[in-house]
Amino acid sequence: MxxxxxxxxxxxxxxxxxxxxxxxxxxxxxxxxxxxxxxxxxxxxxxxxDPFARSMRSKVSRLIGIVIPDLTNPFFAELVQCAERAAADRGHNVIFMTSFDDAAKEADRLAQLAGRKVDGIIIVPCNSPHAIKAPKGLPLITVDRVLPHHPGVAADHRGGARVAVDYLAKLGHRRIACIAGPSGSRPADDRLQGYLDVMRTLPAPKGVKIEPLFVNAAFDYESGRTAGTFLLARPRAERPTAIFASSDQQAIGCLRAANDLGIPIPAGLSVVGFDGIPLSNLITPRLTTIVQPMAQIANAAVSSLLGLRELPKAGKPSLFQCELVVRESSTEPVLEPAASASR
Amino acid sequence: MxxxxxxxxxxxxxxxxxxxxxxxxxxxxxxxxxxxxxxxxxxxxxxxxDPFARSMRSKVSRLIGIVIPDLTNPFFAELVQCAERAAADRGHNVIFMTSFDDAAKEADRLAQLAGRKVDGIIIVPCNSPHAIKAPKGLPLITVDRVLPHHPGVAADHRGGARVAVDYLAKLGHRRIACIAGPSGSRPADDRLQGYLDVMRTLPAPKGVKIEPLFVNAAFDYESGRTAGTFLLARPRAERPTAIFASSDQQAIGCLRAANDLGIPIPAGLSVVGFDGIPLSNLITPRLTTIVQPMAQIANAAVSSLLGLRELPKAGKPSLFQCELVVRESSTEPVLEPAASASR
DNA sequence: TGTCCATTTGGAAACGGTTCATCACTATAT
DNA sequence: ATATAGTGATGAACCGTTTCCAAATGGACA
CATH class of the missing domain: 1.10.260.40 (lambda repressor-like DNA-binding domains)
Structure with missing residues (x-):
């Protein structure tokens, strides 16, 4: 042979x-x-x-690169999985890389991918404020954390947040707090804006003033717990009856905080998360959350990269609708016995 | 230019x-x-x-392939991340693929990788009983789920399980149950054996017979909950005082089951998991578990593949010691008031 | 019948490196 | 002084495709 x-x-x-x-x-x-x-x-x-001989002459590698900050974040893991599937469906393979949320490493990875002559790059930029330098002539698209100077595709973070908070408001909640993401992160800021959008338009019952209440925190579990503990550590009459968290992980951390404080969920507190990671449906109580259409997002990213669809303009990312999934962590607020019977 | x-x-x-x-x-x-x-x-x-020109002549691609069943499993996500880092440290890039735990897809992915002329393949085979056909001449190594006819590297599942159960026994537990993994899966069977190893040698106090008690279940959260509910649904005097779960996800599901039954953790039940996924340290209570040395395992796999270390013989996988990490989900059994005062 | 054009096919150059047989030049042995 | 071995550099062949140009074929039309 x-x-x-x-x-x-x-x-x-x-x-x-x-x-x-x-x-x-x-x-x-x-x-x-x-x-x-x-x-x-x-x-x-x-x-x-032979793919090498082929690529050498034709300048097409049927390879795309994907760079994410951290694969132990289940949200990114799902993204990578969806992207790989989308690429495979179109006859492309995926080179996977981690930037460990470090701008220098990220730049290095990008250079490597350019050297490999990939046909395109999908990247979730790391959080540190920095400009990513795309090797010119190489299609690059940012996902989730869209950057002003590059084409991007993401969930409609702001719209999704509005849906979540609106849902809580419609249930009757008025003291709705928000665990915001890290300030400076685009998705975090967008979600916070969505929260503020709704809070501003909320009709105040009988002269009671409605004020937004939010605290910034990293997207992980532990930060969510800290933030939750902080938000819930106030007199019952002022304590939020509902919390909108900017990530499922924060929401889960917040659930833990409530548990530690002896606040029953959802009777004493409604919690809504964001992302729709698998775990959100596996904890007790199951988490009400805004799920992002990962498969759609990944598909759009890959198609754009391969020229099967127009690349979104830099600064005008294409946004995808999120969906509210109501589960066990949210319900109507309980009527407060003799409002503000201040002891 | x-x-x-x-x-x-x-x-x-x-x-x-x-x-x-x-x-x-x-x-x-x-x-x-x-x-x-x-x-x-x-x-x-x-x-x-130009890597293509280079590879074309030299037959070396500096590319390795990695195929796993499902990236939403946090354990595999960590494996992929570690493998990518190990490969990058050695100047190689990683082509990532998902088999979705389907033997046909797996075979297809393997063929694709062979076509890409990767320098080696790391694979976590899917569970269905099947022979994976390695493109001959292409180094391939199985990880975690080692197969009899291929070189493999994995954690010492059996030894790790022994450590876990031994720890529970030393605490004083005697009615120790086990949530085993899916029968037929190598890691699952090995862990079960480890459990049985210890149970067989346990000194029975004053003539009480000590019997192993285990139930097979998939590795995920939900299955863990079902299994936990089953194991705990018996009279208090016969109910296990400790449960060794074959995965952290099962353990977490089991925690939920205990919670639903009103059994306090760890006072009423000690639970030990296996894997050491990040989540295990983030739930309430923090999970005592056996952590696998992922970085070491990934490193060994990559080094072997690249010929920097001898490939383990098929059938004689190289095993890595696991480590017991004691956290909040385990403690001594409470003395039972007037043993079996059967009401 | 001759011309012209369109359609297929053949053959070779090109792609950008690696590898190998050779050669030039020293340094050492005879 | 001459033969010999050893070292470092050279230049061309080669890897397995794609792509371009030219040639062959056949049909339409004047």
């Missing part, structure tokens, strides 16, 4: 190598008859074109 | 292309002086060799 090359195929089929190449690339100018014969031989010999 | 080729470098440095190539590949037979000059020019021109 010697190595099969395009020459062997050509010889066996009685045609020139150029012709075989044309068959391989579905070039129109080949007689159906010849095409069939060549294909038969290819199949018979089990011939597979 | 025209394209820089090896020729430009050669010309500018006043040497032949062959010499530049040897400098690039750290070939010994180059005068330090010439080497320095060439390197200077390379740096000056910002020259980067």
């Amino acid at each position: 010697a190595k099969r090359g395009i020459k062997d195929v050509a010889e066996r089929a009685g045609v020139a190598v150029g012709t075989v190449s044309r068959v391989l690339n579905e070039h129109p100018s080949v007689t159906p008859e010849v095409r069939a014969r060549v294909k038969a031989v290819i199949h018979e010999l089990g011939y597979r074109p | 025209a394209k820089r080729g090896i020729k430009d470098v050669a010309e500018r440095a006043g040497v032949a292309v062959g010499t530049v190539s040897r400098v690039l590949n750290e070939h010994p037979s180059v005068t330090p002086e010439v080497r320095a000059r060439v390197k200077a020019v390379i740096h000056e021109l910002g020259y980067r060799p």
